[in-house]
Amino acid sequence: MVAATTIDAPIGRTAGHDTTHRRYVKIIATLGPAVAGRESLSALIEAGIDVARINCSHGTIEERARLIHLLRELADERGRLIPILLDLRGLKIRTGPLAHNEAVPLARGAKVRVYPRLVPTTVDQIGVSYPALLDVVRPGSRMLLADGLIELLVEDLTDEYAICSIGRGGPLASGQGVTLPNVTLQEASLTATDRDDLAFAARHGVELLGLSFLSSAEDIHTARAAAADLGARPALVAKIERPAALAKIGEIARAADAVMVARGDLGVQLPPEQIPRAQKEIIALCNRVGTPVITATQMLESMIMQPVPTRAETSDVANAVLDGTDAVMLSAETATGRHATASVEMMDRIIREVERDGPVRPPAVRESLDAADPERQITDALGRAARALSDVAPIETIIVFTLTGASARLVAKGRPRVPIIAVTTDPYVARQLSLVWGIHAIIAPLVDDLEQLLREASRKVVAEGLAREGTEALFVGSLPIYRVSGRTNLLHIRRLEG
Structure with missing residues (x-):
């Protein structure tokens, strides 16, 4: 049974209002x-x-x-x-070329030989690009061709080929995909x-x-x-x-x-x-x-x-x-x-x-992370705390300092109601984070002084139009400033300055 999903309107905004992030x-x-x-x-x-x-x-x-x-x-x-x-x-297995450059009609109930090499396809024989075919199929195995449109049933095996009956027929073109359900491929x-x-x-x-x-x-x-x-x-x-x-x-x-x-x-x-x-x-x-x-x-x-x-x-x-x-x-x-x-x-x-009335928050995102790594457990707990804070306080942005993207992903796991800005030094990591729900990444240097780091990140976020000057933001990071991944230990609320 799938639990009901909720859609949350951001605090301080009316339903349907276009948020800074706009799409999660x-x-x-x-x-x-x-x-x-x-x-x-x-x-x-x-x-x-x-x-x-x-x-x-x-x-x-x-x-x-x-x-x-x-x-x-x-x-x-x-x-x-x-x-x-x-x-x-x-490992994409495909059928061989056609013998006469025209799709071969395979009739239901007919027999066909299937070879573990690319022989030309005719009404009597089909070749596939999988040399280990005869080692992994058995009588009773199914072969699905052409995205499952054609079904073959293995009846017997010889040293050279599998003898199959056609359970579901149709025209077979050249180079069609072959699927072997419930078979462990080598x-x-x-x-x-x-x-x-x-x-x-x-x-x-x-x-x-x-x-x-x-x-x-x-x-x-x-x-x-x-x-x-x-x-x-x-x-x-x-x-x-x-x-x-x-x-x-x-x-x-x-x-x-x-x-x-x-x-x-x-x-x-x-x-x-x-x-x-x-x-x-x-x-x-x-x-x-x-x-x-x-x-x-x-x-x-x-x-x-x-x-x-x-x-x-x-x-x-x-x-x-x-x-x-x-x-x-x-x-x-x-x-x-x-x-x-x-x-x-x-x-x-x-x-x-x-998302018109706010981001979607499925029930599973509320659950704590089942992880053996204490650092990931701490970061997950901080991510859930960030979500809780953004639910009840007038916070308009969450800004996460991240080296590898792991901290930002765990904050995003909670599906907070406000935009997530990931600040990283690495353009490669910033691009990777573009896949993750709700995250907009920016690239900025990491400085050792925490106050300077917060102030410079605040100004960059405002300058790039990602948040409004004078609004409250929740910063997620570490104290002292660690230059290794997995040391997130800080939540800090402050007003953004331009």
Whole structure:
């Protein structure tokens, strides 16, 4: 049973008043051919994207490098801190080429041989790009092709191929995705191609890395170690796409820097009626442990072709916001769609409407952090205290000093009613925080004198138009000034000066 969510109007403001921060839930837009030009990408930024996603499954290395360079150039021109989310491909199994360049009709009830190599597809045989196929499937196993539209049932195995009956038929094109439900895949955590893409991410200073088709927290540790070996420190986004990952969501959410509810691939492996509950449970758990969570896939799918979404799609976006998501994501809508900018503008309007009477505060965010680390427990307690203070006192802004972003994320976990300004010395960390609910990051030097630090931060926040001079702000930091992460121990209220 999902508990009721509350929407809180900020103290001292009337419902519907436009706050300084204006929007709490973030928007991720996938880049692609539709927005590859300077003008179209500029329009996407102006429409309000917070994170730019690049999918390694599409395009060339050169195209990806050009998109990263252009995005950063345009963002810098506008004073925007927009991180790159680079999605690794993961172990994506695909069917082979067509024998005659035409989609092959597979009829229900017919038999077909499935080879663990890319043989040409005919009505009698299909090849897949997974050499270990015959080691992981058994009679009774299912194979889903073309996003689950075609279903094969394994009846027998030989030394060369699997003999399958077609349970659900349809036309099979070239290079279609293959899903093996309830099968533990071998060598799936970080493929050789993923390692090449990780090296690309390290060279280009990518801030967020999407881990595809993972199964456990161990896959996250493997990726983090591989990134560290390259001198990179991207925030790792665990994409929940397989039942194995869903079963271990607790350990994954605690090990990852963010979690993505990847409803597309997850929806292929689970019955469709189970996806809404899975989404709500993942979001609630992430809210509880303080891990940012993204809701993705087909949110405004009809806008790939049409200028307006369906009513069901607008409700889908709104419900994700009400569930407690940190961010919502557009995929083909912006990558290849005809109405990329309009899709972002529509998503922006939906979020604002849901948040019109104040930010959404799901029940899970009220719970204390279940952490073994005393420093995280203290920071979480201070974050909940900051929320409580902003609920009852005339505080209009929370300003958090953070080196790695951890303190700011834990303050955001509580979903306070007022804007959160994260002050950090590191532009890389500032961009990473653009993913997190309610946070606007600024870059400023860290000085040892506390009074000077508070005064300079106060002036910068006012100068950038993020808060009004003379209003009360709650500062979250440390005393004395520590230059290491995890030492938050101070709440301080003072009037902002310009």
